[in-house]
Amino acid sequence: MPAAEAQSWFVIMAGGRGTRFWPLSRRHRPKQVLPLAGEQSLLRQTVARLLPMVPAERILVVTGPDMEAAVRAELDQLPAANVLVEPSGRNTAPCIGWAAVEIQRRAGPQARVAVLPSDQVIERPDELRAALELALRVAGSTDSIVTLGIRPSRPETGFGYLELGEEVDRQGDLRVRRVVRFHEKPDLERARRWSQGGQHLWNAGMFAFTVGTMRAAFAQHLPRSAAALDLLLASPERLPELWTELEATSIDYGIMERASSTLTVPCDPGWSDVGAWPAVGELLPELPGGRGRAGRCVAVQSAGNTVLVPDKLVALVGVQDLVVVDTADALLVMDLAHAQELRQVLAELDALGLTALT
Amino acid sequence: MPAAEAQSWFVIMAGGRGTRFWPLSRRHRPKQVLPLAGEQSLLRQTVARLLPMVPAERILVVTGPDMEAAVRAELDQLPAANVLVEPSGRNTAPCIGWAAVEIQRRAGPQARVAVLPSDQVIERPDELRAALELALRVAGSTDSIVTLGIRPSRPETGFGYLELGEEVDRQGDLRVRRVVRFHEKPDLERARRWSQGGQHLWNAGMFAFTVGTMRAAFAQHLPRSAAALDLLLASPERLPELWTELEATSIDYGIMERASSTLTVPCDPGWSDVGAWPAVGELLPELPGGRGRAGRCVAVQSAGNTVLVPDKLVALVGVQDLVVVDTADALLVMDLAHAQELRQVLAELDALGLTALT
Numbered sequence: 001m002p003a004a005e006a007q008s009w010f011v012i013m014a015g016g017r018g019t020r021f022w023p024l025s026r027r028h029r030p031k032q033v034l035p036l037a038g039e040q041s042l043l044r045q046t047v048a049r050l051l052p053m054v055p056a057e058r059i060l061v062v063t064g065p066d067m068e069a070a071v072r073a074e075l076d077q078l079p080a081a082n083v084l085v086e087p088s089g090r091n092t093a094p095c096i097g098w099a100a101v102e103i104q105r106r107a108g109p110q111a112r113v114a115v116l117p118s119d120q121v122i123e124r125p126d127e128l129r130a131a132l133e134l135a136l137r138v139a140g141s142t143d144s145i146v147t148l149g150i151r152p153s154r155p156e157t158g159f160g161y162l163e164l165g166e167e168v169d170r171q172g173d174l175r176v177r178r179v180v181r182f183h184e185k186p187d188l189e190r191a192r193r194w195s196q197g198g199q200h201l202w203n204a205g206m207f208a209f210t211v212g213t214m215r216a217a218f219a220q221h222l223p224r225s226a227a228a229l230d231l232l233l234a235s236p237e238r239l240p241e242l243w244t245e246l247e248a249t250s251i252d253y254g255i256m257e258r259a260s261s262t263l264t265v266p267c268d269p270g271w272s273d274v275g276a277w278p279a280v281g282e283l284l285p286e287l288p289g290g291r292g293r294a295g296r297c298v299a300v301q302s303a304g305n306t307v308l309v310p311d312k313l314v315a316l317v318g319v320q321d322l323v324v325v326d327t328a329d330a331l332l333v334m335d336l337a338h339a340q341e342l343r344q345v346l347a348e349l350d351a352l353g354l355t356a357l358t
Numbered sequence: 359m360p361a362a363e364a365q366s367w368f369v370i371m372a373g374g375r376g377t378r379f380w381p382l383s384r385r386h387r388p389k390q391v392l393p394l395a396g397e398q399s400l401l402r403q404t405v406a407r408l409l410p411m412v413p414a415e416r417i418l419v420v421t422g423p424d425m426e427a428a429v430r431a432e433l434d435q436l437p438a439a440n441v442l443v444e445p446s447g448r449n450t451a452p453c454i455g456w457a458a459v460e461i462q463r464r465a466g467p468q469a470r471v472a473v474l475p476s477d478q479v480i481e482r483p484d485e486l487r488a489a490l491e492l493a494l495r496v497a498g499s500t501d502s503i504v505t506l507g508i509r510p511s512r513p514e515t516g517f518g519y520l521e522l523g524e525e526v527d528r529q530g531d532l533r534v535r536r537v538v539r540f541h542e543k544p545d546l547e548r549a550r551r552w553s554q555g556g557q558h559l560w561n562a563g564m565f566a567f568t569v570g571t572m573r574a575a576f577a578q579h580l581p582r583s584a585a586a587l588d589l590l591l592a593s594p595e596r597l598p599e600l601w602t603e604l605e606a607t608s609i610d611y612g613i614m615e616r617a618s619s620t621l622t623v624p625c626d627p628g629w630s631d632v633g634a635w636p637a638v639g640e641l642l643p644e645l646p647g648g649r650g651r652a653g654r655c656v657a658v659q660s661a662g663n664t665v666l667v668p669d670k671l672v673a674l675v676g677v678q679d680l681v682v683v684d685t686a687d688a689l690l691v692m693d694l695a696h697a698q699e700l701r702q703v704l705a706e707l708d709a710l711g712l713t714a715l716t
Contacts, residue, residue: 022673023671023673296712298703298706298707300696300699300700300702300703300706301696301699309689312686312687312688312689313381313687313688313689313707313712313715314688314689314690314691315380315381315688315689315690315691315692315703316691316692317690317691317692317693317696317697317699317700317702317703318692318693318695318696318699319680319691319692319693319696322677322691324689324691326684326689328670329670329671330670330671330672330673331667331670331671331672331673331682331684331689332672332673332675333672333673333674333675333677333680333682333691334673334674334675334676334677335675335676335677337676338658338659338675338676338677339675341658341659341675341676342658342675344658344675345656345658345673345675348656348658349656349671354654354671357671
């Protein structure tokens, strides 16, 4: 049943609801299926980026029931069985545990796996692929989980950080170093220090492991989940009942931060997480008064705005740093500096029972 | 031919292009036909306000060819012959000269005429009607043009002012006083002084006269126009050719400021000229984040905005004092303090050849 030689697989996590791009993103049409950067959706770009490394048969996408239709529509090049639909959202540890079991069934416990988010922008895909190749190779020859670490370009307080230890391997320009510690999102003071000190990297949610290493990590740190995964390996049809046995925690908190040995491949592939509206602006084409797309845009004394108003004229007069997003049923006008408060809009709409709009 | 007794007539000037309410107002759908305050258009409200004083047959409306269709559609209660369509816009003096000749033909030179803009908001129509009655009576018994003067409520720099002289008549609480001088739009320093000194009133563009008085004033101050009006009285079918003979100047500059005797009836009927977006806000119903109308509106940390977004949800996040107006083909997002720059948008659209949008 297991392949003779250890294969490399990819797991793309595409389960996020994507509230931060409302009103463009909705429950059924999350961020990752939107063409936020370029002509294609972020998800489709993520898959396309991996196809030079593995055939489509070895790319799994994990998503949720709300967005299954949108995700499948984006991924016509993948086998239908490669889209794993979680019965419900239970954070990232169950998602990765299930994917590991699924790959074990198809390729055996030696299979090497790299996990990636579905909603990144990568300027230099060759550099990403080189780092992934190295992480997969090291994961296959050690018992370590091997993360990719992104060199910080600004004092970002919205990401977790990896603290770097000694170098353990290298290949070409790339290094492999120990992770001394995982840090949660820091305050601005620390973010400033870490982004300049050279000893910390951004945790971008990309990491490689063998199925065997991950299953052992579950057994050690999340034993109740590990037991459910054993049953799931034998009886995949029992997913609906076993799913709720899997502990609803993040892979970072549940596994990675507790692992005895984690390695990282520092890299700089021009990564952006496009986390919310403020990050999108710089990816969009220039237009009068800012960046974005519009049927037509006229601006007077306006600058720095992010505009998505398809099919009609938008006129900006005397406004700066606004997000203006128009859709068929909802219009958002938001100050960029208040992007964190967008979730309050969705909470209010849900509270009003207007779930069709979220 | 002249009526035995001098009749009162009204002339409503409805020729403005209304660029300041773009994108709601357009070349073919100017401000006065929009329901900016209340359910009915400003023009329809203006006519309704006069019907307690005269029958519809004695209300003339002067407009331009671009907006004729929209104006006629609003005024189904008026005889078709009472809508006068100017061949082209030549400022207000030709408009009033033509209307005076038209009323002379129908009711003789003793007829009394009051001129009003089509785009005002009046909170207390009874007080307006009382002032108009008095102005018409005094106009009929003197050789004076009798303006209505509005008591200033703020140091407005956008209006002309009337400087008050001695009292010459009174009726009930109302007074009739001489106008010592007409003042053009003042600077802020003067506007402050005039709005508090009690000796200046706003010139709201409402005034009464007899046909004979107005024709005599044309003969004295605009003799070339007066000659053309003589011909027009005899041969109304010659309007297209005679129209270009009428001097293109304002009634204020061409006649009123030069007249030897002008009177005014000070009044305070709750007048607002709704000149541009900033003035509209306070007339609209409250909604979250400001005032206006929307399919639905959700606001987070937002206040003071003017919102007209029919038929869809609008979400405001962290924005203050914006004008957000959505139409089928154009969306405006403007800082209230920059309302004067809206004309630059229209100039640019016209320059781009996008006249369908203006």
